[in-house]
Amino acid sequence: MPRLFATKSTSESLLVYLVFGFLLAALFTPLIFSGKFFFPYIFSKAYYFRIFVELALVAYVWLLATAPQWKPRISWVWLAVTGYVAVAYLASIFGINFHRSFWSNAERSEGLLMLTHVWLYFTLLHALLRTRDQWRVFFHTALGVAFLATIYALDQKWQVFIPQLNKIFQSLGLSTHLSLAQAGTDRLTSTIGNAAFFAAYLLLNIVLAAYVFFYHQGKIWLRAVYGAVLAFFILILFYTATRGAILGLLGGVFLYSFALLALHANKKMRAAGAAVLCAILLFGAAVWTAKDTAFVQNTLALQRLTSISLTDPTTISRLATWKASWTAFTEHPILGIGYENYRVAFNKHFPITLYDIRAEQWFDRAHTIIFDILVTSGITGFIAYASIFCAVFWSLRKLVRDTESAQTAYGALILVAGLAAYVAQNLFVFDTLPTYMIFFAILAYVGSQTPLQENDRITQRFAAFVDSVKRFTPKPHPVILAGVVTIVVFWVHVQVNILPARANRALAQAIMEQSNGKYADALRHFRESMALDTNQQYEVRQRFSEFLLSNNLDQRFTQEEIAQLYKEGTDALEQNITAYGDDMQHHAYLLSLYERAVNADPSYLERAIAVGEEAIAKSPTRPHTYFTLARLEARTGTDAGKQRALELMHEAAALSPQNPEMYLNLIHIDLVLGLTNQAEADYQQLTELTQWRQSPGSMRKLAELYIFYKNYHRAIELYQDAVATGHEQSQDHIRLAALYYETQQLAEAKAAAVRAAELDAALAKETAAFIAQIDQVLETSP
Template identity: 30%
Template structure:
């Protein structure tokens, strides 16, 4: 291989690396989870192609082979333990593939490691890295403009509220991207002397800092303040005796940060703060605040999960199993299913145990070691050193409350690649590029071509099985869901559309099965669809969900889906058996007890329903839904004193809201079953007070009075209904005449 050919391939490699940051801009509208899947598939495909080119170059030119560094060793160890955790974890399939919503798993971490190898081995000069960071900053600038266009309502916010999210689809993801952008701006500010460039960078710095604020991401905002404080403290330490100007500037920055914090605490209850969405979110931070309180509960659950599997954890993407098994009943206020701990420490303890956790944090330790070493060897200025450590501090604090995604990983690994380069530069591992030595043809044939061929086959395999097939399945799933509005009544057509997804046999099948189940449930309420078509869809959904619990044998959610479908199909014994398995997997989750009780109610097994709902209620009596459901079961089992007791307790805890829950048509049906028309009368009277212009309520109350034998009161209510609704006059007068004649209409 000639030197000219290698230079050409290296040029292509560098171009590819410079294109990769464009992943932050990708929104694949024709993909399911467009903000996640498009970015990830782009990244994976690009990395695989670049990996082959890099292997090709490295085989013929040792200058492009990876150099040893503490970061490389730590990353390799992390990937090794993640692989073991995947193999020996609770669900290797899910750990390896993840799902469309997250697109992480071992597959993502393998690609990130390959990206690091390619980046660290290809960008071998300061000029390369400067241009790479300029490139990153360029894409970041596009996101800055996008964010302000959202702020001024030129472009819509994808989350549906005022929290800016740019092309990342999530304010949290956007916030951490901007924090990394602030580091890059600081990196160039520390290097450049051009006053106009410094002015432009300074303006951009202020704009990006404002964008972090406007995402209203509390962890990121606190992380930014913390990172800024670390930067100022380090600048003070490094320059205490060297520069009075910098020393005073650092002290001033620390004083400003402290003043801002104190001022905010003093003003947090004022109208100015409470009427500002971002400031009010910050002011709401407390140990008793719902989100914060739930985080501590979730972390406690995660710690219990870690204790069960301390060495290699549960495997990536398996926190949902821990969440179900150690579910705390007081989490009913939160969303029912969590797949992340929202904390970087517990995420790693769960995904890879203590071994993976230590390996991952050794990456951070290696990064800090190289940064400090660089400062001591004058490879990093005081400002650069403070920036790197400040960035890591901000990133760490941010991840104490959320979790990583591809874009944050990508930026993190890019910084790691740069630190690896600085280490190899300091240790003399990067030398001036030596000419490519000519090798004997036999040696090339036996070694290089063999490796290149293996790499080529591996990349082709990966492009097809890891990318192309999932992409096709993803697009087909979205196409199928898009057809529901227009062709949803054509059951045969829709089932064929879902079958196309299943034919690809990818990890997308898991999501497709749930979507098919939802579609089949929707059909049951559609009057225009024949019963045999409904049954056909329901049978297909059940068939697929039965396969689902084989693929996900420890996932309570999958059993719950299947049990619901069994219930709709009238297969109640199978439904009960399936829900019972879900309860084994998540014994303290009230929602599962509710499903079991619904099955019992469907089969009119009221005593069994009562027992199930009492179990749910006793897990946390403050849960209004559990109290309401148990009260309903108490009525159906004719335990009226207990029902009244539950009602009084519910009123004490929830006030008038509990009236709205229990004064409902469902309770009317329950009291009707036991013939308690006095209670039914009270419900209609309550509803009339709430909706005094609803004529139908007066008619219902009149019917109840008839059952109670209060015929004159029934006539009065019918007269009120006629007064409210003139169209009811003819029918209403007929009812009145019938009542006066001694008949019940």
């Protein structure tokens, strides 16, 4: 068996295989997750990937020191990818917060830090793997990892091995670190932890599987394995029920088939292309026509595909977000606001529609690659990103032309169609590390097969540029330089991997101890994580504030300890605002904590109001901020505070005049301020809203508010209205029974209790005792 790499010495061979081994090890990233980390599916993958890329870099630098012929090669694809990364850096340098652009956060674990590691991974693959045999090993490994991920996903559906393994881990005391996810049988998530992200990863592996199946004309049994793996991946993709990925796959197959029909000289191949096109169209028409049948409705993937409409909450949310994104783009059209800064633009232009439909309120991605790039990198970044695909298309075209091989043409067409499918699904989701890995590996493959020659003008200019840089830099011995790089990489490893991992783990332990009711231990771990002062500090501070907000501190700490905790929490969040003042979310966290802290120390009130005003200035369309600030203003007890509270509530109501929630909060402030006549006027205005009669949840919430202010008759009226909507609950009648009893309407109380028992048999004993009590009162009454 011939050697995979042609080397001239043992040391060279050792270093080449070390680099290759580390890059192969990085391919296992999608399988990595650990419960000992905060965001176990994301941070643990990033941690693992960065380590092996850094190891590969060190080995590669030593390889260059001893064998310069392995220096990076230039291709149009490499230039395009490098250009995109350079634009991302440029946009971030001139953006609104370079620190966030570089470090990102634990939830995403991306930023320029990860982009740089992905670029290094891409560049090392581009430099090291030069033959198709080398790439075949790499692709086989990638497909093997994807196969393991799909097996794991399938067992999430079957629940055969995962529960047994979890029992073993639990018996060994390892459940915290090695517990396997049991996602149920709806949407498969595998080791990726999210169905949409898993589907995106699978889609690119389907492209790889199709490529090796159609391109490599090997043994029949091997092609049969490729075909089986391809079919298996498609089946698992279907079970993720991810609409964007499924539609992207169908679009890619459609494009490939159309190309066969339009370009192929062979009539049979054109006929095959036409047949597939017709099959896709007929499939789509059949599913859409049968969308109301039991089969489609009971098949999650088909049900989700046929539920796409302009009135679908997800569609409404996406369109509103994209509209806000367009506005943000027009404010910084050239270079955008910097990598990872989308959240700032989103908060500034928060779509009130999301509040109205009760969708997700905090977005750090536009959920489409178009606006993610336009907002963060401007039109320059978008052009740079598009140039990558232009370079791939040009390179594949050149490869087909140079080889004049039908086999190469088929392979190139598969890659073009596959990348088109990838772009199509990215119109509705965003990339994660597992998809980056396969995407950039495909780019590296195309670039490595079409390198620019030494006598090419671009190569010569690049070499001249490198030479000009060398004139102004020291020229140490290659081995000394490799040693320096090794030391630098080790230092970087400690700063970007080891310390953040310690802080992340301490945070995860804090949250776990909190969930177990061990609040003293949780507090110790929170403080440990904050003391490390890593790039994840702002998330740790936010979670610490959530710890303070989610617990009844009076039952767990002394008053002196509570005062100290509020000071720690507010000081920490004030530091967040100092470092990331452009992000309104930090103001929202601090405002909530101040509102709670005011109960223990009224001296916080003035600063709380100031933070609230700053929050509104940074995100003027977020109703919750108005509500919180109005409550704080009302607590001042001054006429000016009361007036400002009313102004804030009316400003909030004006943001969405047809939303009943606005008036609920307005009436709340009216009652807090003792403005009963104004509350009545606002209530009458509320009842005239079209949505009010279909809002039983809002009716119950308002009824409880009136109960708090002892307006029982209005509360009865509201619970009766809630029942009249056709969404009655047993608890509606329980509350009505209590209210009727309180207002001496005993017959009505008895009837309400009977109805509650009819709706929920578990209440029979409780309602029987209540009815007996009523009967006793009736017997003793004159």
